[in-house]
Amino acid sequence: MARILIIDDHDSMREGLELLLRRRGHRTAAADGGARGLELLEELGADLVITDLKMARMDGIEVLQRVRERFPTTEVLVITAYGTIEKAVEAMKLGAADFLTKPFSSEEFAVKVERLLQQREERERLRLENRTLRVENTYLREETAAEPVVPRYSEIVGESSAMQEVFRWIDRVARSDSTVMIYGESGTGKELVARAIHAGSPRAGGPFVRVNCGALSESLLDSELFGHEKGAFTGAERKRRGRFELANEGTLFLDEIATVAQPTQVRLLRVLQERELERVGGEATIPVNVRIIAATNQPADELVSGNGFREDLFYRLHVVPITLPPLRQRRDDIPILVRHFIEKLRERTCSPVRSVTDGALDRLAEYSWPGNVRELENVVERALVLAEKEELDADDLPPMGEANGGTLRPEPVLTSDGLDLNEVVEGMEERLLRQALDQAGGVKAEAARLLGLKPSALYYKLEKYGIEA
Ligand SMILES: Nc1ncnc2c1ncn2[C@@H]1O[C@H](COP(=O)(O)OP(=O)(O)OP(=O)(O)O)[C@@H](O)[C@H]1O
Ligand SMILES: [Mg+2]
Incomplete structure (x- = not known):
């Protein structure tokens, strides 16, 4: 949910855009001219301003300039009429984040807006991290004691001893250029840690580039990572630099590395070993200077034990492993x-x-x-x-676990009070039995299959708990 201000002197356009954005859950404000728009911005603030370029009184270019001066973190998307591309180019030079040419579909509009908001969020995050880092660095320099310094990356919080250990690793590894492999279930903060390592490293001034390996097909991932030459395949109309090249002098974050197909693994291995690559369809060897951080939600042992992940690549990546424990x-x-x-x-x-x-x-x-x-x-x-x-x-608090099909039942924890193991295990067994029967639509043979039990074993257990199909 973002705060978006729309400035346009056409009522129908303005109202239409407002409606679209509201439907997507954003908060909007609207003005029919530049002056009123800037007033509203002073009053309410905004993450994004969408302004028409051609307006009766103050035109969009002037709005853009004023916004850039006074609200450096607010993005501006300009809307131009068909055939006035020079205006759009001028706007981009003056710091507009993007432009949209009329006429456009609501789909196009929505995609552009969401992408801008995402980029903005990303940038804000990096800015915050860099700021913390600068404070950190002064602090480190003044510190004379030899004890390990626990970094206070304000965005990653945790008091548990497990997280304190993670902080120490981040601190240690940030200063080096080693390859890092981050393990952890989904949502444990792997990306956050990757960014913190980059922000704390000598490469902090360089780019941080993330590739979600799981989101791309094999061939797309290849050209995404290594780039391609013009004509390398159908649709490759222009030469394109890959993420490795884009991350030069910075950090490349390979997210969901476990999903990478074997041929791409071989290419990856080569870049890690030789520190150079060829673009898809290209011959020239291009040297790259990147620090690699990879992440996966599979535990290390599962990654190598016959899941199609090359052992040689594994050892290239697993140089410094950091494991984020589940919450x-x-x-x-x-x-x-x-x-x-x-x-x-x-x-x-x-x-x-x-x-x-x-x-x-x-x-x-x-x-x-x-x-x-x-x-x-x-x-x-x-x-x-x-x-x-x-x-x-x-x-x-909202009901928890809905989205995951989970229940409110607490995960058993062993405290100093101890627990009754049989009771805990039986409770879980009964729950899973009921769930399996449910899923199997009451068909016992199917429920047995779901649980990996012989039908006779299932009958026995159903009887034990008094469960009727
Ligand atoms: N220790 C933490 N302190 C503050 N915020 C955290 C922490 N860990 C995770 N988060 C927040 O939780 C969300 C998920 O974190 P992140 O994207 O880094 O997880 P992930 O391990 O990469 O998950 P996935 O495997 O699903 O991509 C983010 O919004 C992040 O800011
Ligand atoms: Mg992630």
Whole structure:
């Protein structure tokens, strides 16, 4: 959800765009001229301004210049009429983030807006990280003690000993140029850690380039990573530099590395070993100077044990492994994370919430968090939207686990009070039996198959728990 200001002197255009954006969940304001638009901007602020270039009084170029001067973090998207491309080019030179030529479809419009908002968020994040880093660096220089310095990357929070260990690794590895492999379930903060390593490294001034290896088909991934020459394949109308080249002097983050197909693995291995590459369809050898950070949500042993991941590549990547533990194994991080997210999301959600009750924290601590920190962040965000008081209470929390088909049942934790193992195991067994029967539509043979049991074993267990199909 972003705050977007639309400036256009055509009523129907303005209203149409507003409607589209609102439907997508954004907050909008609108003005029929540049002067009024700038007033609104002063008053309300905005993440994005969308302005027509040709308007009766103050034209879009002037609006753009004023916004750039006074609101450096606000993006501007300009709308131009067909056949006035020079105007659009001028606008881009003056700092517009992008332009759109009339007529355009609502689809085109929506895609462009979302992409701009995403880029903006990315940039803001990097800016924050770099700022923290600058503070960090002065701090490091003044520090004379030999004890390890725990970096306070303000965006990554955690008090648990597991996270303290992760911080120490980030600190250590950031100073080197070693390849890093980050392991962790989905939503545990792998990307955050990758960015922190980059931001803390001597390469911080260079680019941080992320490639989501899982999102691209094999051939697309090849040309995405290594680039291609003109005519390398159908559709390659121009020469294109790959992400390796774009990341030169910086860091390349290979996300979801486990999904990379074998032929691409071979090419990757070669770049890691030789520090040079050829573009797809090209002959020239291009040297690259990049630091590699890779991430996967598979544990290291699963990655190599017969899952099609080359062992030689594995050892090239697994130079410094960092493992992010799932949230359920570091529940003592939950309170500080919740407070962090309240701070982070309060404004954006226009929430009155300032603090959180112990009752709410207790309830959050009971859940198993299959989606890890990301899921916690979503839950807090939804709670902030719903809450009406300054204190976030257990009643304000949305039902958890809906999206994951999970339940509210707490993941059993072993505390100093001990637990009854049989009871815990039987509870889980009964639940899974019921679930399997349910999924199998009551067909016992199918339920047995789902659970990897012989039908006779299933019958026995159903009887034991008194479950009727
Ligand atoms: N320790 C943390 N402190 C603050 N925010 C965190 C922390 N860990 C994760 N987050 C937040 O949780 C969300 C998910 O983090 P991130 O994208 O880094 O996870 P991931 O491990 O890359 O997940 P996936 O495997 O699904 O891509 C982000 O919004 C991130 O800001
Ligand atoms: Mg990720």
